[in-house]
Amino acid sequence: MKAYKHTLLGENEVAKWWPNQLNLKILTQNPPALKPTHSDESYKEAFTKLDFTQLKKDLEQLMTHSVAWWPADYGHYGPFFIRMAWHSAGTYRIMDGRGGASTGNQRFAPLNSWPDNVNLDKARRLLWPVKKKYGNKISWADLMILAGTVAMESMGFKTYGFGGGREDIWEGEEDIYWGNENEWLQDKRHTKENGLDNPLAAVQMGLIYVNPEGPNGEPNALAAAQDIRESFRRMGMSDAETIALIAGGHTFGKSHGAANPEKYVGPEPEAAPLEEQGFGWKNSYGKAKGADTISSGLEGAWTPTPTKWDNSYLEILFKYEWNLQKSPAGAWQWVPINPQEKDLTPDAHIAGKKESTIMFTTDLALRLDPEFEKISRSFLEDPKLFAQSFAKAWFKLTHRDMGPKSRYLGPEVPQDDFLWQDPIPNIDYTLVNDEEVQELKTKILNTSLSISQLLYTAWSSASTFRNSDKRGGANGARVALSPQNGWEVNEPQQLQKVLQALTAIQEEFNARHESSISLADIIILAGNTALEEAVKKGGYEKTVPFTPWRNDATQEQTDVHSFSYLEPTGDAFRNYLQTGCEVPAEQLLLDKAQQLTLSVPEMTVLVGGMRVLGVNYNANPYGVLTDNIGALSNDFFVNLTDMDIEWRPLNEESSLFEGKSHSNGEMKYKATRADLIFGSNSQLRAQTEFYAQDDTKEQFIDDFIAAWHKVMDLDRFDRI
Numbered sequence: 001m002k003a004y005k006h007t008l009l010g011e012n013e014v015a016k017w018w019p020n021q022l023n024l025k026i027l028t029q030n031p032p033a034l035k036p037t038h039s040d041e042s043y044k045e046a047f048t049k050l051d052f053t054q055l056k057k058d059l060e061q062l063m064t065h066s067v068a069w070w071p072a073d074y075g076h077y078g079p080f081f082i083r084m085a086w087h088s089a090g091t092y093r094i095m096d097g098r099g100g101a102s103t104g105n106q107r108f109a110p111l112n113s114w115p116d117n118v119n120l121d122k123a124r125r126l127l128w129p130v131k132k133k134y135g136n137k138i139s140w141a142d143l144m145i146l147a148g149t150v151a152m153e154s155m156g157f158k159t160y161g162f163g164g165g166r167e168d169i170w171e172g173e174e175d176i177y178w179g180n181e182n183e184w185l186q187d188k189r190h191t192k193e194n195g196l197d198n199p200l201a202a203v204q205m206g207l208i209y210v211n212p213e214g215p216n217g218e219p220n221a222l223a224a225a226q227d228i229r230e231s232f233r234r235m236g237m238s239d240a241e242t243i244a245l246i247a248g249g250h251t252f253g254k255s256h257g258a259a260n261p262e263k264y265v266g267p268e269p270e271a272a273p274l275e276e277q278g279f280g281w282k283n284s285y286g287k288a289k290g291a292d293t294i295s296s297g298l299e300g301a302w303t304p305t306p307t308k309w310d311n312s313y314l315e316i317l318f319k320y321e322w323n324l325q326k327s328p329a330g331a332w333q334w335v336p337i338n339p340q341e342k343d344l345t346p347d348a349h350i351a352g353k354k355e356s357t358i359m360f361t362t363d364l365a366l367r368l369d370p371e372f373e374k375i376s377r378s379f380l381e382d383p384k385l386f387a388q389s390f391a392k393a394w395f396k397l398t399h400r401d402m403g404p405k406s407r408y409l410g411p412e413v414p415q416d417d418f419l420w421q422d423p424i425p426n427i428d429y430t431l432v433n434d435e436e437v438q439e440l441k442t443k444i445l446n447t448s449l450s451i452s453q454l455l456y457t458a459w460s461s462a463s464t465f466r467n468s469d470k471r472g473g474a475n476g477a478r479v480a481l482s483p484q485n486g487w488e489v490n491e492p493q494q495l496q497k498v499l500q501a502l503t504a505i506q507e508e509f510n511a512r513h514e515s516s517i518s519l520a521d522i523i524i525l526a527g528n529t530a531l532e533e534a535v536k537k538g539g540y541e542k543t544v545p546f547t548p549w550r551n552d553a554t555q556e557q558t559d560v561h562s563f564s565y566l567e568p569t570g571d572a573f574r575n576y577l578q579t580g581c582e583v584p585a586e587q588l589l590l591d592k593a594q595q596l597t598l599s600v601p602e603m604t605v606l607v608g609g610m611r612v613l614g615v616n617y618n619a620n621p622y623g624v625l626t627d628n629i630g631a632l633s634n635d636f637f638v639n640l641t642d643m644d645i646e647w648r649p650l651n652e653e654s655s656l657f658e659g660k661s662h663s664n665g666e667m668k669y670k671a672t673r674a675d676l677i678f679g680s681n682s683q684l685r686a687q688t689e690f691y692a693q694d695d696t697k698e699q700f701i702d703d704f705i706a707a708w709h710k711v712m713d714l715d716r717f718d719r720i
C-alpha cells in the first residue's frame, strides 16, 4: 500500500533526523482541541450528578451475566475486572509519580498493547454498556478502578471504600519513560552497578511489574522475591502491603494459557488489522475464548473457590509441596503434590469438572523468601489481619496517585487519613483579609531579607509539586520539615534564616489578631511581596495575586522516606544540578516544567525572570544575564539574543559556558545548558526572541507574574 508519509507517526521528520532534540510536546499533551465535549462542566461537577448506588448495581449485574462474545470464567467477570484495575493502578512508580490509574491511559498505546495487558481490551469492552449509559458522569479511569472494587465486594470482600475524581486523557502520555528496550519482554534496564534503571519499577518491557515465571522466565522463587520486593517498593509498597496485594489478588480468578501463544495468537491492538476494531491478540485456537483463552500463557486457578473471598490462597500455598511443570502454553508454573479432592478447583467453563490448582513462581516467593514467609504466615494464621491489610493496600494502590484526600469524590470516601495521602489539617480559624495582608506585607519588607531570598524560599516551597501524582506543593509548609528543610537545593542555612524571620512575623501577627496566617501562606505572601518590589525596581507597578488558603502540616503527618523522592536532582529554574548528575540540565528543565504543568512560554518566562531576580542556587552567576539583579526585566532574553556575545564551553562535558564580547573580548556572562538552550533550540529561541522584543517588555512582566502565581497555587485543588 502507498502511504501519505506525513500522516504516519513513525515518519515524524524532526524526530527522524534529530532524535536527541528536546520533545517540547510533553508540555502540550492532551490539548483542549482533542476533547470532543462542548461543555464547560468539570469532571468533578459531572461526577456529582452520578447515581453512584445505581452504577454499582449495574456493575454487579454486568459482571455476573456472561455474554457470548467473551464468556465469563465461572459465570463471573469479577476476577478479570480486578486484574484490569490492578494493571491500571500498578504502573505507578513513586520516583517520578508517573504511571498509575488516574488518567485512564490503559485505553491508549503503549499500555493498551503491552503483553502483560493481554486481553484486557476485552475487559474494557465488557464495561462499555455501563460507560455508555453513564457517559461524562464517570470517566474510564474511575470506572476501571470502581469495577475492580465492586468485583471484590460482589465476591464477598469488604473493601475500604472508593474515591472518584480521575479525569480521562484523550491521547497516550508522552512524558512517561517506560524503558529503553525496543522489543517486548526485553530487559536492558538492569546493570550490575546500578540495578534497575530509574525511575522504572517493572523488570521487563511490557510488564506491569515482574515476570510470573521468575526473573527472565527462570523459575527461581527466591530470585523472584527479590524482583517483587524491588518492584513493589518502587510502587511505594512495603513487604506487608506487597504480600497482602499478591495473595489477596490471586485469591480470585485464574490464569489463561490454553495453547501456545506463538502459534495461535495474533498481534496486539495497536498492530491489529482494521476489522478487529481495536481488539488485539486474536486467538485461532479452538473456540478462541472461554476454555480456549490464551492470555499470559500460564493456566489455572490458585484456589478451590476462585469467585469467593476467603483464606484459601494462603492455606493452599502452605499446605502442599509444589512440582514444577509447563502449562499447555509452555510457561513455567507449579502444581501441588497429591492435592486432596476438596482442594481441587472447578473448571471455569465445564460444570462438574475439577482440576488441580496452580501457583506461579512469584506466588511461591511469598512462602520461600524468609522475610516474605513471616508475613505470609501471619496472614495465614490471622485471616482478619489479612483481610484488613489487603483492603488497605488495595485502597492505597488504587488511590495513591490522586493526591490529597480532598480530591476524592463520591459517597464512599473513607473518613480515615493515611500517611501516604500527605495529610494537611483542615482550616479551623479565620483567614486574613486584604487589610491584614497589607499589614503583613509591610512587616515582611521591614525584615533584612533580600528579594532573592524571599523568592527563593517561596519557590523552594511551591515547586515540589508534581502533577504526576499531585504530591508536593506549598500547602502544608513542608519546606520547613524534614526531609525538605535539609535538601541541598533548598540551601538549608538560608532557608532556616528566612523561616525564622517569617515565623516571628507570623507568631506576632497571630497573637494580636482574631484571624491567623499559616506559615505555608506567609512563605508565599513573602515571595509575592518580593516580586512586587522587583517589578517596581524594573519600572512597573503590579500586584501579584494572593489568596490565603494554606495550612501547616506536622512532622508526624509527613512520610520522610516517601517525600525524599520529591527531591530534585536538578532544578533548572534555580540553575541547580546535583553533583554527579549525568542527565543534561535542559532535560531536567523540561521534565520539571512538565510536572509543574507549565506551557512553553510559561517555562520560558520563569527561567528568564528568575535569573535576573537572582533566584539561583547558592547565588551562582550562571544565566544571570543582567547588570541589574533583583529588578524584573527581560534582560535575560535581550542579552541571550545579543550577537556581540560569543559563547564557549568551560568544560569537557559542555555543562558550563562563558560568553565574551566579540568586539573587545571582555568577559560578559556565564551560563549553563539550561540557559543556553533558550538560544539554541529553535522553538525555544522563537520564545526568547519574542520576549526580547522592544514591544513585549511589559507583557513579559505580566506573563512572569501569571506563571509565578500559577506555580505558587498549583496544589490549590478546590478551584478545579
Ligand code: HEM
Pocket (backbone or CB within 6 Å): 073, 079, 080, 082, 083, 086, 209, 210, 211, 212, 228, 245, 246, 248, 249, 250, 252, 253, 254, 255, 256, 257, 294, 295, 296, 297, 298, 362
Ligand atoms: C507478583 C505480582 C503479580 C504477578 C506476577 C501477577 C501475574 C498474573 C498473571 C500472569 C495472571 C494471569 C493472567 C491471565 O492469563 O489471564 C494474573 C491473574 C490475576 N491477577 Fe495477578 N499478578 C501479580 C499481582 C497481582 C495483584 C497485586 C493483584 C490484585 C490485587 C492481582 C490480581 C489478579 C487477578 C484477580 C487475576 C485473575 C484474572 C482473571 O481471572 O481473569 N495480581 N496475575
